[in-house]
Amino acid sequence: MATTAVNLALINPLTLSVPKSPNPSNLRVFILRRSSAASNSVPGLAETPWKTSDARLVLEDGSIWRAKSFGASGTQVGEVVFNTSLTGTSNWRCAETFGDYLAERNIMGVYDVDTRAITRRLRQDGSLKTLKRKPDGVIFSNGPGDPSAVPYAVETVKEILGKVPVFGICMGHQLLGQALGGKTFKMKFGHHGGNHPIRNLRTGHVEISAQNHNYAVDPASLPEGVEVTHVNLNDGSCAGLAYPARNIMSLQYHPEASPGPRDSDYGKCF
Numbered sequence: 001m002a003t004t005a006v007n008l009a010l011i012n013p014l015t016l017s018v019p020k021s022p023n024p025s026n027l028r029v030f031i032l033r034r035s036s037a038a039s040n041s042v043p044g045l046a047e048t049p050w051k052t053s054d055a056r057l058v059l060e061d062g063s064i065w066r067a068k069s070f071g072a073s074g075t076q077v078g079e080v081v082f083n084t085s086l087t088g089t090s091n092w093r094c095a096e097t098f099g100d101y102l103a104e105r106n107i108m109g110v111y112d113v114d115t116r117a118i119t120r121r122l123r124q125d126g127s128l129k130t131l132k133r134k135p136d137g138v139i140f141s142n143g144p145g146d147p148s149a150v151p152y153a154v155e156t157v158k159e160i161l162g163k164v165p166v167f168g169i170c171m172g173h174q175l176l177g178q179a180l181g182g183k184t185f186k187m188k189f190g191h192h193g194g195n196h197p198i199r200n201l202r203t204g205h206v207e208i209s210a211q212n213h214n215y216a217v218d219p220a221s222l223p224e225g226v227e228v229t230h231v232n233l234n235d236g237s238c239a240g241l242a243y244p245a246r247n248i249m250s251l252q253y254h255p256e257a258s259p260g261p262r263d264s265d266y267g268k269c270f
Contacts, residue, residue, distance in 0.1 A: 055110045057118070065118060067110035071102030082119045130160060137165035137247075140172030142254060146215055147174040147184050154178045161246055168241075168250030170213055176250045177217035177241060180226055187237070190214035191253075197233040198240075198253060206233065209253035216252065217241065 055069035059080070090098075102109050130138055138160055147154070157179040160166060168176040174184050191211035198207045207230075219228045219238045230240025230251065239252040 053112070057110065057113060059121070063121065065113055067113035069108065069110055070099035071109040072106045074108065076108055080118065080122060082115070082122060131163060135164055137167065140166065140168040140175055142170030142172060145171065146186070147171055147178055161248065165247040169256070170252060170254060173241065173250035173252050174215055174217055176248060177222065180243065181223045182226070183218045183221040184215050185218055187214055187216055191232065196253065198230050199233055200230055202229055211253045213252065
């Protein structure tokens with residue numbers, strides 16, 4: 001059945017299209033389908049010297065994204081998450097291809113797909129639907145850029161605050177600051193490195209932290225009840241917040257980096 005669908009798409013690509021008006025409330029669940037008969041040819045046509053698009057990424061809004069497959073074959077259902085990290089997959093000691101490695105572990109992979117367009121779709125029109133999963137808590141993770149440039153993210157944060165415990169890291173910390181009514185500002189140089197000293201104002205302890213950001217939360221703009229828990233000892237900027245009444249905590253730096261090596265291990269606190 002999957003092979004038939006792929007062949008039909010190759011003969012008449014207009015049968016697969018991206019809807020112009022997606023439903024913004026249903027975007028993140030996806031179906032990834034790869035034909036088990038990964039052939040480079042269509043019946044009745046000459047064989048092509050390149051690999052054809054034999055996989056489809058289907059979002060819940062009905063949009064379909066063509067891709068080429070490697071690894072295992074089949075259909076998988078899950079959630080699309082975009083990540084700016086890059087990890088190398090080649091090593092001089094490897095004894096098999098990356099595709100063979102994934103296939104042996106029943107993991108599907110795709111490439112030659114417009115990841116920028118998919119990211120824009122998820123970022124602009126997607127909805128987290130987080131609370132429907134009844135989580136024990138929500139983490140707003142780190143990320144690049146100016147938090148003031150993503151007002152839609154601030155609105156999403158506002159919808160979650162007070163409903164479940166929330167922990168923010170780096171840009172997540174800045175989004176929380178704005179969602180609570182505070183302001184952020186661009187720093188003169190920013191903080192970049194793995195040796196920034198941070199004072200925990202609750203304990204008095206000094207932690208060595210990893211940081212990589214150009215914006216900070218203005219503590220003077222925060223409403224009553226929001227506590228500054230950490231400060232950067234180099235310039236006195238806000239490095240952590242807490243709002244106990246609403247089970248909120250955030251850090252400007254990266255506790256998961258642990259350059260101390262375990263100075264900033266706050267996982268157990270969350």
